[in-house]
Amino acid sequence: MLKYEEIAHKISNLLENEVYSAGDRLPNIEHLKTEYHVSKSTVIKALEILEKNGYIYQSRGSGIFVRSPKREGYINLFTSNGFTEDLKNHEITSRVIEVCEIAKPDAVVRKQLHLTEEEAVYYVKRIRYIDQAVLCIEEAYFSRKLVPYMSGEIAKGSIFKYIEENLKINIGYSDIYFHVDTLNEEEAAILNQSSGAPTLRYEQVFYTKTGVPFDYSQIVFEKTNAKFYIPSIK
Amino acid sequence: MLKYEEIAHKISNLLENEVYSAGDRLPNIEHLKTEYHVSKSTVIKALEILEKNGYIYQSRGSGIFVRSPKREGYINLFTSNGFTEDLKNHEITSRVIEVCEIAKPDAVVRKQLHLTEEEAVYYVKRIRYIDQAVLCIEEAYFSRKLVPYMSGEIAKGSIFKYIEENLKINIGYSDIYFHVDTLNEEEAAILNQSSGAPTLRYEQVFYTKTGVPFDYSQIVFEKTNAKFYIPSIK
Numbered sequence: 001m002l003k004y005e006e007i008a009h010k011i012s013n014l015l016e017n018e019v020y021s022a023g024d025r026l027p028n029i030e031h032l033k034t035e036y037h038v039s040k041s042t043v044i045k046a047l048e049i050l051e052k053n054g055y056i057y058q059s060r061g062s063g064i065f066v067r068s069p070k071r072e073g074y075i076n077l078f079t080s081n082g083f084t085e086d087l088k089n090h091e092i093t094s095r096v097i098e099v100c101e102i103a104k105p106d107a108v109v110r111k112q113l114h115l116t117e118e119e120a121v122y123y124v125k126r127i128r129y130i131d132q133a134v135l136c137i138e139e140a141y142f143s144r145k146l147v148p149y150m151s152g153e154i155a156k157g158s159i160f161k162y163i164e165e166n167l168k169i170n171i172g173y174s175d176i177y178f179h180v181d182t183l184n185e186e187e188a189a190i191l192n193q194s195s196g197a198p199t200l201r202y203e204q205v206f207y208t209k210t211g212v213p214f215d216y217s218q219i220v221f222e223k224t225n226a227k228f229y230i231p232s233i234k
Numbered sequence: 235m236l237k238y239e240e241i242a243h244k245i246s247n248l249l250e251n252e253v254y255s256a257g258d259r260l261p262n263i264e265h266l267k268t269e270y271h272v273s274k275s276t277v278i279k280a281l282e283i284l285e286k287n288g289y290i291y292q293s294r295g296s297g298i299f300v301r302s303p304k305r306e307g308y309i310n311l312f313t314s315n316g317f318t319e320d321l322k323n324h325e326i327t328s329r330v331i332e333v334c335e336i337a338k339p340d341a342v343v344r345k346q347l348h349l350t351e352e353e354a355v356y357y358v359k360r361i362r363y364i365d366q367a368v369l370c371i372e373e374a375y376f377s378r379k380l381v382p383y384m385s386g387e388i389a390k391g392s393i394f395k396y397i398e399e400n401l402k403i404n405i406g407y408s409d410i411y412f413h414v415d416t417l418n419e420e421e422a423a424i425l426n427q428s429s430g431a432p433t434l435r436y437e438q439v440f441y442t443k444t445g446v447p448f449d450y451s452q453i454v455f456e457k458t459n460a461k462f463y464i465p466s467i468k
Contacts (some may be wrong), residue, residue, distance in 0.1 A: 023348070023445045045294075052467065057407045057445065060279075060371045065445035078312060080466045114257070125348060173291045175302060176464040180414055180432045180457045198432030200414045204466075211291065211299035223414045230410040230464060232314045232438075233286065 007036050007046035015066060017060055025058060033108075052079050054231030067231065074229035080174035080206060082160040083128065083135070090130050093136040096155045097125040101144070109141045112205050112216040119143070122150040124159070127190060133151050136202075136221045137190055146214040163214075172209035178202040198223050238279035241270050245280065249289055249300060260290060260298040260466050275456070288465030301465065307364075308463035313410035314440060316394040317362065317369070324364050330389045331359040343375045346439050346450040353377070356384040359394070361424060370436075370455045371424055380448040395446075406443035412436040421454050432457050 001009070011032075014020055027035065032043045047064065048054045054076060057065045070076065075088050084092045105113075105121045115123065122142040128135045140159070142150060146169060154162050163169045182200040188195040199220050206215040235243070245266075254333040262270065266277045281298065284290045288310060291299045304310065310320050318326045339347075339355045347355065356376040362369045374393070376384060380403060388396050397403045415435040422429040426432055433454050 023446075050322050054409070057441070059406055059443040065406075067407070067441075067443075067445075070409075070412060070437070074411060077464050078466055080468050084354050171468045172293055172299075173301070173468060174466045175288070175304075176466050177305060177308060177462070179461045180434045180455065182432055196415045198416055200434075205302070207291070207299075207301075209293040209296050209468075211259075211301075221414065227413045228411070231312050232312055232408045232410050234405045234407060234443075 002072040004045035008049040022068040084158040170209040241280035242283040318392040404443040
């Protein structure tokens, strides 16, 4: 764990144990720096992590405020960490349906991943579960340029962990688009629901820290088990 | 328009006119400071606005990158500005169904707005339209402590504009929770759909810059017209 992650962890523990509660003002950066014997930039980075995860709100001029704790089991859509990371207190598992290389992906995929007609992708289709209940059907397309190897074994676990730790890709940001829709017959059969049942139809493009798209995912969420949270700011 | 808003506006124009396009690296802060003849803190504030709106991604050490432009007509859920502000290129109108004072709001509302049993709220129920098509049914509860006056006239327009400009409340952040659900009979009648049709059921609590909740809203979105976007980061 890096120093700033450690400080973020220490402060989030104080919040979880209600040493500070919603609406409280945290000590300022100078104070935190002294308290934890770290540099100002370490404190700033720690506060950034806490802000993204909805623990705090930093108001220019007014201070650092404690936010209401996130409800249990909701997926934070503001942090692009993948569900495995986001739902740490839950068991996230996957059943791999298909892993293959597509030499000529269709125009939609090419556009989202900024690929030429000659560039290949890996296609991974999985059903993902939260505490053994079905969470979603996920179809992901990985740019072969950035992800030169993929397998069923890798797809069984956290693909993001593999991408970060083995491929050394620095994940930067993602664009999320979604709307409400109904399940088609094939999706309904997989999700054990009736065709026409409500769903959240969701697309996400992940980029590296230097703005290169490497993963385009289309996800269909199960109605009851998928619940979402966004720590929004003005 | 404040200086930093002006700079943000100038840069976003460059992006909209494709002087810079997705994946490009913007000039660094020092360069922007010189180019626009403003202070470093003005540049930093301008970049913050651009980041929230999904125009750019700021990577520590690697620079400032241009993001793919948001698709038209999607609501950015990361900025708590209200739909009027967020869907500027569209006509957002409201039909007011009810405005009233509730002396003793129920426990759910009291909890979200941190109210005692003695504290009243304003209840505002509206149907909101995007380009004359129905967008959602919105039920909002405003803490009387912070919003001492509300009327049908105010509710017809942008309540947030009223809150900021007339009541001088500084809006800080909001918590959003949502899941997919089906419409009940009453909602379906209002949205001109059949009972059981899919919908996004959405809750949002807005806070001031100093962490005081002032608005708790429950929203039911129409399936086809409500589309959402989140500029997410790692």
